[in-house]
Amino acid sequence: MTIIGSHDSVVPRPLAELPWGPILLVLAIGGLGLAVLYSAAGGSVEPWAGNHALRFTIFLLMALFLSRLREKHWQFLAWPAFVATLIGLVGVEALGALRGGSQRWLSLGPINIQPSEIMKPVLVLALAKFYHVLPAGELRKLIAVWPPLVLIGLPCALVVIQPDLGTTVALAVGGFSVMFLAGLPLRYFIGAAIALAALVPVAFMFLLEEYQQNRVLTFLNPENDPLGTGYHITQSKIAIGSGGLFGKGYLEGTQSHLAYLPEGHTDFVFATMAEEFGLLGGVLLILGFALMIRWGFRVGQRSASNFGRLAASGLAVTIFFYVAINLMMVMGLAPVVGIPLPLVSYGGSAMMTVLICLGILMSLDRENRIRR
Amino acid sequence: MKLTGPMSISENMRKMMFTRRSMLLNGAQLGIAGLLAARMGWIAIAENEQWQLLAESNRVQLSLIPPRRGWIVDRSGQPLAMNRSDFRVDLIPDQLREPDRVIAALTDLLDLSEEEVTRIREDLDAASGYQPVQVAAGLEWEQFAAVNVRLPELPGVSPLQGFARYYPTGAAVGHLAGYVGTPNREEYLASGKNPLFLFPGFQVGKDGLEKTLEPALRGEPGARRAEVTARGDLVRELETREDHPGETVRLTIDAGLQEFAARRLGDESGACVVLDCRTGDVLAMPSMPSFDPNSFSDGISHAEWNMLSADERVPLRNKSLLGMYPPGSTFKPMTGLAALANGVDPAETVFCPGGYRLGNRFFRCLGRHGTMNLHTAIARSCNTYFYTMARRVGIDAIAEVSRAMGLGEEYPLPVPNQNYGTVPDSRWVVRRHNREWTDADTLNTAIGQGYLLTTPLQLAVMSARIASGRTVLPRLVREAVPPPPVPGIDPAHIELIRAGMDEVVNGAGTAPRARLPLDDIRLGGKTGTAQVVNLSSGRGGMGVPWKYRDHGLFVCFAPVEQPRYACAVVVEHGMSGGRAASPVASDSLLYLFDRDQAVEKLAALEEGWGGDIRRRMAREEAVWRAAHDLPPLPSLPDVSPPPAEQAGGENGESQGEGNPPA
Known part of the structure; x- marks a missing residue:
């Protein structure tokens, strides 16, 4: 270590210690987002690319700062953070009730904070902490099931009444993944899957708002509503399909530049990208995300503690969920739910969440290397 | 460490279970990533062509430039x-959200009458999709501008500056030219959904030459390709293909004569056909009374249509082509020719x-x-002579000629x-009426009655064939093919007939x-008076209702x-050919030899009838509307179309077209 360090003294030690692999990956994906947003604005830094660059820089620095924390800090923070975020969610609800209307934001000075977004990594940390302290012998007992269900259920209930179905599902998927990885008996999950399949039609009928029902119906048959919600999916497929193998060329996309593609800078940014960079660009981006998520799982697999293993994997699943649902949506494989493509879509919330996740992952990665 | 307690085994198991499940989960995720890449490949490669087409049809808006319709001109251009x-205004049904409010606003702006509003509503009910419904055409600039200004609050209204069909001589060419109109649903479908048919203001020929010459007159539409945004804003013009205007079709018609003959028919119901008997050129073919193709092409109102339909003189039927009349004595030259062809001596007397x-x-x-021979029998129109000769040569010889x-x-x-009309013979009556031909039939046919219809x-x-001895075929569009002689007819025989008609x-x-x-110019002719019904009182003259009177x-x-020229005139219920029909024919041919004199005669006549066709039609309509x-209707502006150029003055001596006995 010292020998290597003395030979490489050109690079300062803290910089050399940074996990450059994932950082370069993040920079590549974020840089692509910047380029696509520049194109989506018709070849202009305004109104999106500039903001995007600023946010990206801020949140990346924040993630690097988070990576300097140790695992014990995260363990210590898990419970208080969960409680605080839960209070934030209740606050949002209360504020919405006061103002009359749905509310997702809490204004803290110049920045708006969306507690439901913060909750994604926080819930994973809380569950990881729970299973960390739970003795292995208790895993087959009821005590291993009901507290996590409460931990998942509380924020889900608060988010679903906002109403924000996409985030609710994201929270649930993150939470159940941690439960699954913690080693609960498989039959629980198989049983739950069957129950869910039976419950979906009921939920569709009674729990979903009409606009949500329509989105699902349109997803199943987009041609039914070519000018309504189906329009989004159709135009997105036109953009991706007309890009072909190599795309129409940078700044040459017609679907996005002529405004046929709705939300081409937010939820459907992938279609904007694919139109100009083609299948090649799309596959490279998918590969980039796959590498990032795989790295997250590797961090988990190398962790020495239960907490590290579960937290790292749960955070990787959270990132995965964003990417997968967004891509399925733009390719017409999932209903139109408002889930952006992290690091590429314009908007701060998802970027913040994902970079928090990555920051924690880098911190756990650092813990692994220190311990070795 | 060697002996592992239950606790530590469980911790190890927990870690192994985590590793297994974590790899499983990550594997599933990679599977999904592969699936997404495959899905994207499917859309972008396998279905690429389809999506590229759709992207292109999004990006590029194709707008038509309708071709200008070709003119129809007379022989002299x-x-x-x-x-x-x-300036016109149309409604596009698919874009019309509140028809009641929009129509009310247009009624206000364009000063539409109640009848027009009714017509528009009916057309709207019948139209579908993007088929435009005409609101008004021929608008003043001020009205057109008023609609344009309020366009943002009138969705579905399409104001357009284009071209409208105009027939300078109006009713005189009504039947001949036909008229144009907005294509209806059937025509749109028959065209293979040609998008041109949905263009506001585009008109197709609906009747007459406008309909039959449609392929030549229509032309080829141009197209403008432009890049547009989803909101319809123009980004840039891509390319423009100019339209090809329709061809100008030159007819054999002499516009002056056409109008003259139409006017010379006066208030009578009838038709006049003038041919160049050397070529078959149709010089004039009016049928009166007629309709004004200008008002038909503008979208005719119910009231006007009803008035025309109710008229017992049938203004909507082209009598020169569709009217079928027993030729009466005008047929006698045929009987005469048949007799000569079968060896009858023209000097033989009856x-x-x-x-x-x-x-x-x-x-x-x-x-x-x-005592009558062929020559005097034609001159005096003696039935007895032709009865005799017809019986001698038989019906089939007459039919053949x-x-x-x-x-x-x-x-x-x-x-x-x-x-087609009907030329009966012995086989025809068997086929048609399932009975034997009789001598009585022969006699009736000999004088142009019975089953004979022309x-x-x-x-x-x-x-024209009598005049030239040639197989003259009428033609409306100019071409030069001199007709061959009529086969089986001795020119000397026709000469004899012509001499009789001179007489x-x-x-x-x-x-x-x-x-x-x-x-220096003489005219030869033959009168005919055809019975309309068999009246017990004998001839259908002044004493019976108009519709039972004989045709002239x-x-x-x-x-x-x-x-040089041949002419046929039929005046329905004109009572006799000599009285009602022959002056019209004579004046029409006079127009060709001495235009000034003919126009002078007409001016005097029209003064007696109460103005030219347009003026009389307007008056009739006013009377009908009042009833x-x-x-x-708003009164006619005080301009009449120039009556065949050098109209004579008032001092033209009247030829006294009174009502002399037949």
């Missing part, structure tokens, strides 16, 4: 149908005691003519419809009133020595 610049006895029936003649001379035939003309055009062709007009005949007021017919040619409790 004078327009019969032309285009004039026009004594006319006022009729002809066949068995126990007596077939009457118009008078007691005494008639067909050779152009009767019972449909001509190769660009018209939507023409009637159209005015056929009679004109017959005259009819210029000698001791039935049509002295058809004599041309010219020193006249066929003629001029100059007699070297025939049907409809509000009066």
Whole structure:
């Protein structure tokens, strides 16, 4: 270590210690987002690319700062953070009730904070902490099931009444993944899957708002509503399909530049990208995300503690969920739910969440290397 | 460490279980990533063509440039149908959200009458999708501008500056030219959903030459390709293909004569056909009364349509092609030709005691003519002579000659419809009426009655063939093919017939009133008076209602020595050919030889009738509207189309077209 360090003294030690692999990956994906947003604005830094660059820089620095924390800090923070975020969610609800209307934001000075977004990594940390302290012998007992269900259920209930179905599902998927990885008996999950399949039609009928029902119906048959919600999916497929193998060329996309593609800078940014960079660009981006998520799982697999293993994997699943649902949506494989493509879509919330996740992952990665 | 307690085993198991499940989960995720990449490959590669097409149809907006319709001009290039610049307003049903409010606003802006609003509503109900419904055409600039200004609050309204069809001589060319109109649903579907048919203001020929010459007149639309945004904003023009205007079609018609003959028919119901008997060129073919194709092309109102439909003189039927009349005595030259062809000596005489006895029936003649030969029989229109000769040569000989001379035939003309008429023979009656031909049938046919039916055009062709001895075929569009001689007819025989027809007009005949007021040109003709119904009282003259009166017919040619023009006139219920039809034919041919004199005569006549066609039609409409409790139309501006250029003054001596006895 010292020998290597003395030979490489050109690079300062803290910089050399940074996990450059994932950082370069993040920079590549974020840089692509910047380029696509520049194109989506018709070849202009305004109104999106500039903001995007600023946010990206801020949140990346924040993630690097988070990576300097140790695992014990995260363990210590898990419970208080969960409680605080839960209070934030209740606050949002209360504020919405006061103002009359749905509310997702809490204004803290110049920045708006969306507690439901913060909750994604926080819930994973809380569950990881729970299973960390739970003795292995208790895993087959009821005590291993009901507290996590409460931990998942509380924020889900608060988010679903906002109403924000996409985030609710994201929270649930993150939470159940941690439960699954913690080693609960498989039959629980198989049983739950069957129950869910039976419950979906009921939920569709009674729990979903009409606009949500329509989105699902349109997803199943987009041609039914070519000018309504189906329009989004159709135009997105036109953009991706007309890009072909190599795309129409940078700044040459017609679907996005002529405004046929709705939300081409937010939820459907992938279609904007694919139109100009083609299948090649799309596959490279998918590969980039796959590498990032795989790295997250590797961090988990190398962790020495239960907490590290579960937290790292749960955070990787959270990132995965964003990417997968967004891509399925733009390719017409999932209903139109408002889930952006992290690091590429314009908007701060998802970027913040994902970079928090990555920051924690880098911190756990650092813990692994220190311990070795 | 060697002996692992239950706790530590469980911790190890927990870690192993985590590793297994974590790899499983990550594997599933990679699977999903692969699936997404495959899905994207499917869309971008396998379905690429389809999506590229859709992207292109999003990006590029194709807009049509409608072609300008070709003109229809007469033989000298004078327009019969032309285009004039026009401001119009249409409704596009698919874009119309609140029809009631929009129509009310348009009624206000354009000062629409109640009838027009009713018509628009009915058209809207019948139209579908993007088929435009005409609101108004021929608007003033101020009205057009008023609609344009309020356009943002009138979705579905399409104001357009384009071209409208204009027929300078109006009703005189109504039947001949036909009219144009917005394509209806059937025409749109029949065109293979040609997008041009949905273009506001685009019109297709609906009747007459406008319909039959449609392929030549329409032209090719141009197209403008432009890049547009989803909101419809123009980004840039890509390319423009100019339209090809329709061809100008030059007719054989003489516009001046067409209008003259139409006007010369006056208030009578009838038709006049003038042919160039050397070529078959149709010089004029008016049918009166007529309709104004200008108002048809603008979208005719219910009231106007009803008025035209209710008229017992049937203004909507083209009588020159579709009217079928027994030729009456104008047919006698055919019987004469048949007799000559079968060896009858033209000098042979027949004594006319006022009729002809066949068995126990007596077939009457118009008078007691005494001794008649072919020449005098034609001149005096003696039935007895032709009864005798017809019985001698038989019906089939007569029918054969008639067909050779152009009767019972449909001509190769660009018209939507023409009637064959009927030339009966012994086989026809068996086939048609399932009985044997009798001598009585022969006698009736000999004088142009019975089953015999002809159209005015056929009679004109017959005259032209008599005049020229050639197989003249009428034609409306110019081309140069001199017709061959009529087969099986001896030119010397036709010469004899022509001499008889010369006598009819210029000698001791039935049509002295058809004599041309010219020193060096004579006109030969033959009168005919055809019974409409068998009246117990005998002839259908002044004493019976109009619709039972006899038709008056006249066929003629001029100059007699070297025939140039042939003409046939039918005046429905005109009572006699000599009185009603022959002056019209004579004046029409006079127009061709001495235009000034003919126009002078017409001016005097029209003064007596109460103005030109347009003025009389407007007055009739006003009377009709008043009788049907409809509000009066805005009065006609005080300009009449120039009456055939050098209209004579008021001092033209009246030829006294009163009501002399037949």
